[in-house]
Amino acid sequence: MTASLSSLWSYSAVTEDRYHHALHADHHHLLPYFHEHQNASSITAQLGSTAFLHCRVNRLGDKTVSWVRRDGDQIKLLTWGLHTYSNDARYSLNFEHPNNWKLQIKYTQRRDQGSYECQVSTHPPRVFSVTLNIVAPLVDIIDARGSSISEKFYKTGSTIELKCTISQMPQAQTFILWRHGDHMLNYDTSRGGIR
Template sequence: MTTKMLLSLLLHCFCVATTASIPSGGLGLPGAGSGESLRPERPYFDDVSPRNVSAVVGQAAVLRCRAKHIGNRTVSWMRKRDLHILTSHIFTYTGDARFSVLHPEPSDDWDLKIDYVQPRDAGVYECQINTEPKINMAVMLNVEDESLTPATQAPARSSAAAATIWGSQDVYVKKGSTISLTCSVNVHSSPPSSASVLWYHGNSVVDFDSPRGGISLETEKTEGGTTSKLLVTKAALTDSGNYTCVPNNAHPASVSVHVLNGEHPAAMQTSNRASSYLTSQLSCAAVTYLLSSMACR
């Protein structure tokens, strides 16, 4: 019994010593390794791009974002001033067609492009990766007034290239209905882009992300050129005014929109004609009275 106990004790010591001598990475078998080596690298921003970007009104701005080791995670762009998500992956989540993502496969670049920069675009934008917790990188966009910068050469416009807005030069719509304006350009945009046609309401670019909401743009390439359709739902009296279709390579076109508060334009025209007729009749009566008075004298 003593011999068996001694052999058992020696065998136990041998196993403990052997186990202690094995590296923590395993027995060297294929596929074996430490937990650290199998853990995927965490995403991070390759911070080599400028955090301050300047652009001139009317030109394009590109905000750079290079995200490494994102795996199955998503890269998004957010506008800081209103916390509006502009893009997610390669998709755009804004009605403003000036915004798009530049992501050449299979690069790590997820750049935000803003065509035809406006003063209201100035501010902080964040490139985000949906990790837990979320990580982000802020980029500041500065917009310079073109009147304060040296003149740049404008895109060449052919004298024959012009925009045309369908229908009458005066558009009448009832309050609460939809304003629908279609602009045709007899040349193709270069490069093709839904932002190749801008719409102005008065002196301001139509803001598709304004709190008003209900404004959208549809741009279509046809054999004859480009067609841009502006839709403004639930028209209000403040939506009245001059609307201008401004292509980037052709002459613009304008229409005047009148939002009516229950009054039909035909009634307005009839009323104006009746007023003119009454005025002319009164004038004739006055002349006749004066002539008759002079004759009696």
């Protein structure tokens, strides 16, 4: 009788353990998860542009997505669900169907650079970190020989060739403005113009 009780208890313990394991696996299987393969990303935006921080959450269910700004030990709530909680009107949530909880930051400033977190209200919260880098274009004027110049003298009647090199531009520009004093130079002139 003792042996059969022992084997019954052993069978019961193994069955219960398998049940808990299966239940935990099913519960884990139903939790929200981030679409990205890593739990962090880094983006670069140009100073003064609009930055978009993407957070794609699959299988959200009844959980809520929020964006926070992390500055050292301080955490500032920016959005909760579809609502914006920042006093700074440049911040807003721009949900993109079906699963992108996109944080939009207009007119980016240098102080916007830093760490942001997209959080899902699981227990404990699931976190996707985004590092935002802000860059300003660097402009350099060079002459026909490739030398950087800020001032150069030419003889009257001579041909002038100046080149403008621009670096640290995350978004490609198709139109660059040249000015001479207060006048904008034309792209199509008989004297040469801009290429």
